[in-house]
Amino acid sequence: MTTYGIVIEGKYDQAALTQLILKCISDKMEIISRQCYDKDRLIMQFPSFLESFRYEKQGSHVDKALVIRDAHGKDSEKLKERMKIKIANRNYPFKVKFIIIVQELEAWLLADEEAISRVTQSRTGRRVSRINEPLESISQPKKFLYKVLSEARVPYTDVVAQEIARESDLDRIEYRCPSFREFREAVIDC
Secondary structure, three states: EEEEEEEEEOHHHHHHHHHHHHOOOOOEEEEEEEOOOOHHHHHHHHHHHHHHHHHEEEEEEEEEEEEEEEEEOOOHHHHHHHHHHOOOOOOOEEEEEEEEEEOOHHHHHHHHHHHHHHHHHHHOOOOOOOOOOOOOHOHHHHHHHHHEEEOOOOOOOOHHHHHHHHHOOOHHHHHHHHOOOHHHHHOOOO
């Protein structure tokens, strides 16, 4: 069975990104995640988490590691370069891919209003409207998603994030959020 290691910021990321990865890959796979609980701690801690992935699969290494963080208004390429420099002198027996989400994970979740509506309808019977502005230009997509969900009387939790991700159409996310393509390619690339 294929095993991926992911280093992520927090529980919302773990819930949603695990679902999105599973949707990208048709084979059975295991995902081992390491939460850093903060974007700055992720930058500091990810090298040690990558080291832990060497022995995670019954004493063997994972097949691939993804380090995923939100951009939060910063330049994606500079963030990626900074992470690459942190492990420049290290060699891993698995591929390491760096993914920067523009601006936050919730921009991807906002891309499919039908998925959000399926989740809100199952809870309160309410639908949500399509967000017509460019999603990756929203400076705080998490707050925006909170607002959208609260109008449907659904609180935003990690479980709701997971359900939205599970219901989402990956092609729709990629169409509305161009940075999603890089994530999708990193997941599929072997």
